[in-house]
Amino acid sequence: MSEIPVLHGSTKKERYESLVAAFYQDLFRYAIWLCKNHALAEDLVQETFLRAWRSLDSLLNDKAAKAWLFTILRRENARLYERYRPELVDIDGQSIADSDEQEPEFKMDRELLVNAIKRLEADYREPLLLQVVGGFSGKEIAEILELNNNTVMTRLFRARAKLKTEFGLDSEEAND
């Protein structure tokens, strides 16, 4: 379940600020996977929060705030960038911080993982990232993606099965 900021009893500006503080990092990290570029991801997050500010009064249930923001972000991405999205990916290197403290083996795993996620079909990648980056439950992902819960669970299963196969951890194909 995603975390919930304290929004009750606040002014509109305070509600907005608590939304920014609680969710802007997760939104950016998800955005960069959607539009595959730092500058576009920043634009996308700004556009998302601009829309959120304008329609904040329509957010009646604070528990739904995070899913609401992710839904806005996905729609804005479709509206603004999806048609123009090139197959240029700058997620490697620039976007994922290198740390000298990490073990060399861990670094290799990271590159493998990022490449493996990039190779997943969008139908599998999106629910996986919503779960891992967004911290959403299967039910919340189903609402954001406008799918039924079983479909989401199946896609999550297949996404992980494919990743495990790529990592050589699992010889079984995701064929359920």
Added chain:
Amino acid sequence: MNEADFRKRIYSNPLEPDQETLEQASGDPQLRKILDETQKMEAEMQGILNTIDVPSGLKARLLAIPEAENFNQGAAHTTTQTLEQLAGKPAANANYFQYFAIAATLVLALGVSFSLTFAPTAAPNPAEIAFGNEVLEHLYHEITEIGAINRGGELPAVGLPMIRNAMAPVGTQLTASSASMAASVKFAKPCIIVPAFDSAHLILQSPQGAVNVFVINNSPVSMEYSINDDRFSGVVIPMDKGNMILVGESNADLSEYKKLFAENVDWVI
């Protein structure tokens, strides 16, 4: 529950398996191994994906949105209010508007006369002329690309991210508007026109041939002025925190592109 069902449950939500799944795992070493491996991989994945850097200024920009919006709304409200006020009193204010219009016309006419009579002849200074020559000279570094674009071949378009990557060192950004997206950009690279300043060079394919667009973060020139040589002609335009230069073949009309880039290039640094 067979192994396939077990995997399905674990893979769907690895870090929060239900009680039945946990019980199955505790009684079967093979299932336990699957659970442990999956949870280890999940923890690593979460760690890796959450190391994506978030731009340091992003939060401040997001927090500034309400203020910017209120400012915009305030301005819009004032304009609307003023228009409504004026629209509500047409008869009473009719004479006032006539006098106001005559006075405004007189002021405008005097201003134009003063400019024509007393304004010094505007011309770029020698440093600005030299800068224009540097830009023209730089074009010949990319003459192969310009030639290919002029020949009208099916060259691949450069996407917005690559354009932005080229423009970012200059501190500029191309807005993702429908107009800028429609521009057929075939080349986008950082370049050096004047050492110590960053610049970017875009080349567009247009019906009039290759149109070159440069942005550079040197000091804005004192005025807009034309540049040309035997082959190319263009214009140097002072902008917010630098300059934009448009250059095409000598007969090209650049006015459309001047408007397009003036409206869609933001100086973000």
